[in-house]
Amino acid sequence: MLIVGKLRQTRHTVVIRRNNKDRGGRPGVFVVYMGRASGNKGLDKMGRNGWIALGIGVVIALLFAYYGGGGANRASTRGEVVVPARFSETALAGKAIFESKCITCHGKNAAGTSNGPALVHKIYEPNHHSDGAFLRAARLGVRAHHWRFGDMPPVAGVSPEDVRKVVAYIRELQRANGIF
Numbered sequence: 001m002l003i004v005g006k007l008r009q010t011r012h013t014v015v016i017r018r019n020n021k022d023r024g025g026r027p028g029v030f031v032v033y034m035g036r037a038s039g040n041k042g043l044d045k046m047g048r049n050g051w052i053a054l055g056i057g058v059v060i061a062l063l064f065a066y067y068g069g070g071g072a073n074r075a076s077t078r079g080e081v082v083v084p085a086r087f088s089e090t091a092l093a094g095k096a097i098f099e100s101k102c103i104t105c106h107g108k109n110a111a112g113t114s115n116g117p118a119l120v121h122k123i124y125e126p127n128h129h130s131d132g133a134f135l136r137a138a139r140l141g142v143r144a145h146h147w148r149f150g151d152m153p154p155v156a157g158v159s160p161e162d163v164r165k166v167v168a169y170i171r172e173l174q175r176a177n178g179i180f
């Protein structure tokens with residue numbers, strides 16, 4: 001639900017409420033400051049810059065709501081992962097590696113913990129986080145940017161081949177959960 005409200009002389013508040021309770025449901029509130037727009041008395045007198053600023057605010061707000069920025073940690077799918085009946089051989093090898101190197105933060109079935117996000121989550125689908133992102137994450141670590149769990153440190157003792165197997169495992173979990 002999108003509410004554009006509080007259109008006053010110099011300030012516009014854009015409120016996005018996420019209906020999906022699983023993702024936290026916390027509304028993100030975005031305030032777009034218009035500067036001194038003297039004489040603005042409402043929508044019809046907002047002027048071109050006003051509309052542009054409001055438009056930018058709405059786009060940012062929608063992106064924020066889509067990627068679950070507001071409710072950060074609660075937006076992980078902890079505990080709700082469907083496990084496929086069968087894994088491929090590669091994925092099974094990846095599962096073992098995942099469970100020794102990644103599970104403490106990313107959780108059983110990659111469903112997330114309080115230390116790290118669920119990887120069975122639409123933001124980690126292949127078009128948004130390619131297999132290369134997994135290789136980079138394991139080798140170099142990840143600076144916190146999507147969530148509020150903190151940084152992911154580099155993971156020692158996993159080869160690129162190991163990570164490829166982990167990726168196969170995560171992709172099969174993602175597919176079983178309708179993520180792609």
Ligand code: HEC
Binds near residue numbers: 134152
């Ligand atoms: C010490 C905790 C920890 C461990 C261990 C860990 N991760 Fe992470 N990982 C995180 C956190 C926290 C993030 C989220 C960073 C953020 O805010 O975007 C993350 C993010 C990621 C991402 C997303 C990268 C991106 O580009 O956004 C991938 C992929 C990933 N981890 C894979 C792995 C794999 C594979 C392993 C095991 C080899 C692993 N992680 C082990 C904590 C961990």
